[in-house]
Amino acid sequence: MRNQHLIAIDLDGTLLNDDKKISERNKATLQKAREHGHLVVISTGRPYRASNLYYQELNLDTPIINFNGAYVHHPLNPSWGTYHSPLELSTAQEIIQACAAFGVKNMYAEVIDDVYTHYLDEGVQHIFQFGSPKIYTGDLLHILTKDPTCLLIDANEQEVENIQKHLTDVHAEVIDHRKWAAPWHIIEIVRSGLNKAIGLKRVADYYCIEAERIIAFGDEDNDFEMIEFAGNGVAMGNAITELKSLSNHVTLTNEEDGIAVFLEEYLGL
Numbered sequence: 001m002r003n004q005h006l007i008a009i010d011l012d013g014t015l016l017n018d019d020k021k022i023s024e025r026n027k028a029t030l031q032k033a034r035e036h037g038h039l040v041v042i043s044t045g046r047p048y049r050a051s052n053l054y055y056q057e058l059n060l061d062t063p064i065i066n067f068n069g070a071y072v073h074h075p076l077n078p079s080w081g082t083y084h085s086p087l088e089l090s091t092a093q094e095i096i097q098a099c100a101a102f103g104v105k106n107m108y109a110e111v112i113d114d115v116y117t118h119y120l121d122e123g124v125q126h127i128f129q130f131g132s133p134k135i136y137t138g139d140l141l142h143i144l145t146k147d148p149t150c151l152l153i154d155a156n157e158q159e160v161e162n163i164q165k166h167l168t169d170v171h172a173e174v175i176d177h178r179k180w181a182a183p184w185h186i187i188e189i190v191r192s193g194l195n196k197a198i199g200l201k202r203v204a205d206y207y208c209i210e211a212e213r214i215i216a217f218g219d220e221d222n223d224f225e226m227i228e229f230a231g232n233g234v235a236m237g238n239a240i241t242e243l244k245s246l247s248n249h250v251t252l253t254n255e256e257d258g259i260a261v262f263l264e265e266y267l268g269l
Contacts, residue, residue, distance in 0.1 A: 004038060004039065005033075005038045005213045006038070006204055006207060007033060007041070007214075008215070010043060010219060011046070012045075013220060014223075015042075015259060016054070018255060026257055029259065030058060033263055033267060036267065040058065041063040044066060045068045045094070046067075047110055048075075048112065048131075049133050052075065065070055067190060067194075067197055068190060069198040069200075070086065070150060080206070084112065085191050086149045087175065090191055094170075095171065096144075096151070097141070098166060104159065108142055111146045112133060113135065115136070116257065117136075117137055118140060152189075157185045160185050172226045181220055187210075200214065210231075211230060213231060215266070216233050217234045217258075218243060219238055219254065220238060227246055235249070238254055
């Protein structure tokens, strides 16, 4: 298809409304885009187990980008390849030890779809319920024996800045970290150099789609690189100010079918 576009979509705050649902209009518009020959790919910070239900709901047949680019695979085509770029276990162990000294509330390590934690905190338990993962509890320094895809630090609000400063000062060459949006005080840590744009480029190269024909939608700071990489980076109306400034376009909010509104006009659907 001469004018085939690759449409990359973040989930939370972007495709999903505030009830974590895909609206009928968004669903219908994405289906129509696919019928016109365009490609739709999910690009999210979520693990695969927490995004697969939306992949199935949209009836997709493309690769999926998880953990902000740390895990990219094709659920329906194993021969496509699996690209997993975890933290080194030794680095993870150093961070776990250091964070313990800050008196954090809890720590989690995710190895693709398996979860390792000191204990399962009822306050954030719902985060790990999607996909019924295997959950291992105990001292992370002993139970975590594999390179983790990511680490999550559930910190006290007053310690977040200090922890992030420590991570930057000590581990900047090997990790990237970001704080989740409010109301969470969770610091997410992945291997350095990983982001959604890295995963999206891998998918685009496979389909021979140039950046000019990529449309990417996002709302948060983990969408910066993807929005900048895409020829048409689209910030949601509810996106943070910095992302709106970086984007080529701003659409309506995730509560107002912003994805559908933009695609219907831009692609003439």
